Amino acid sequence: DTAVSQTPKYLVTQMGNDKSIKCEQNLGHDTMYWYKQDSKKFLKIMFSYNNKELIINETVPNRFSPKSPDKAHLNLHINSLELGDSAVYFCASSQRFMTGANVLTFGAGSRLTVL
Amino acid sequence: GDSVTQMEGPVTLSEEAFLTINCTYTATGYPSLFWYVQYPGEGLQLLLKATKADDKGSNKGFEATYRKETTSFHLEKGSVQVSDSAVYFCALSDRGGNNRLAFGKGNQVVVIP
Numbered sequence: 708d709t710a711v712s713q714t715p716k717y718l719v720t721q722m723g724n725d726k727s728i729k730c731e732q733n734l735g736h737d738t739m740y741w742y743k744q745d746s747k748k749f750l751k752i753m754f755s756y757n758n759k760e761l762i763i764n765e766t767v768p769n770r771f772s773p774k775s776p777d778k779a780h781l782n783l784h785i786n787s788l789e790l791g792d793s794a795v796y797f798c799a800s801s802q803r804f805m806t807g808a809n810v811l812t813f814g815a816g817s818r819l820t821v822l
Numbered sequence: 823g824d825s826v827t828q829m830e831g832p833v834t835l836s837e838e839a840f841l842t843i844n845c846t847y848t849a850t851g852y853p854s855l856f857w858y859v860q861y862p863g864e865g866l867q868l869l870l871k872a873t874k875a876d877d878k879g880s881n882k883g884f885e886a887t888y889r890k891e892t893t894s895f896h897l898e899k900g901s902v903q904v905s906d907s908a909v910y911f912c913a914l915s916d917r918g919g920n921n922r923l924a925f926g927k928g929n930q931v932v933v934i935p
Contacts, residue, residue: 711865748860748909750925763922797865809915810856811923813865 710734711814713798719820720788727784728817730798738762739781740811741773742797750797756781757803785819793821824849826912828926836934837904843897843929845886845912853914855879855888855895856923860909869897869910907933 711732720726732739740763741753755763756775770786785792798814829844847853854873858866870879875890886897895912912926 748928748930750866750911750928752922755922799866809854810868810871811866813858813867815863815865 710812711798711800713796713814713817715817716815717818717820719822721822722788722790724788725784725786726788726819727782728796728798728819729780729782730814731780732798732800732812733779734800734802734812736800736802736812737778738801738803739775739778740799740801741781741783742799742813744795744797744816746794754781754783788819788821790821793819795819824853824914824916824924826914826924826926828912828929832930832932834932834934835902838901839933841897841899841902841906841931843910843912843931845895845897845926847893847895847912847914849893849914849916851916852890853916855886856913856915857884857886857895857897858911858913858925860911860928862908866911902931902933904933904935907931 713730738757740755744750753767754773758778759775772784775781795816795818797816799811801809801811825848827846856871857869859869860866870881872879872888878887884899886895909928911928913923915923
């Protein structure tokens with residue numbers, strides 16, 4: 708069973724469209740994240756939710772809106788897509804406040820291409 | 823804020839060569855340190871970690887020691903294989919509870935047969 712699964716794996720769309728990426732984890736973790744990886748492989752956190760509550764919200768355009776219906780799901784909706792949104796988006800999860808170092812488990816990524 | 827710096831540029835080396843990837847960090851307090859690996863077309867996976875000074879993390883022949891005096895966490899492997907070709911990310915996590923991981927820029931490692 709896949710621990711952190713994202714859909715779709717690939718997404719090609721036109722500028723100005725609205726799209727969503729879904730993420731689900733079956734690890735029983737209480738915290739989920741969205742990271743963006745650009746073409747140079749640089750990883751930047753976008754959002755984090757703990758038990759459906761937003762706890763990290765980096766400087767991200769308002770066009771990006773995360774939604775967490777329950778602690779096992781964190782979806783990312785993007786409005787009015789721009790060329791610069793082209794990237795690989797990674798979902799991750801972890802258990803907050805574990806003893807020792809908290810480790811993130813990542814999904815396989817969703818590659819978004821905006822034409 | 824907390825940050826991680828990795829050496830610039832890709833690393834290309836021959837099979838069975840010695841690999842070192844440098845990582846230094848800046849942090850207030852005492853962070854936990856990690857190395858993650860990203861194989862082609864996949865997500866990141868934890869390679870190893872260390873939670874306090876002088877701890878050594880190790881996995882799959884890779885090692886890294888948490889050096890507080892030099893604020894470093896360099897990754898080493900004595901004899902690389904073609905299957906080690908991947909992108910390697912150093913990261914740190916503060917102990918504040920948000921689990922915010924700060925990643926370095928990553929190093930592409932290419933091992934040639």
